[in-house]
Amino acid sequence: MAFRTLCGAGLAVAVAISGVYAAEAVKSGPQVGSKKISAFNPLHANGPTAGKAVCLV
Numbered sequence: 001m002a003f004r005t006l007c008g009a010g011l012a013v014a015v016a017i018s019g020v021y022a023a024e025a026v027k028s029g030p031q032v033g034s035k036k037i038s039a040f041n042p043l044h045a046n047g048p049t050a051g052k053a054v055c056l057v
Contacts, residue, residue: 030036041053
């Protein structure tokens with residue numbers, strides 16, 4: 001039981017310390033002003049347009 005407690009405490013300390021040393025904050029999705037945004041062209045897997053990248057709209 002003491003071994004599990006010691007391992008759990010060590011893991012908790014390691015996780016807490018790793019958060020302090022993170023390089024930068026995590027950002028989700030494309031950022032404002034980003035030029036890396038491209039169109040979504042799905043590749044059809046079945047039907048009359050199978051194997052082609054055709055817009056559904």
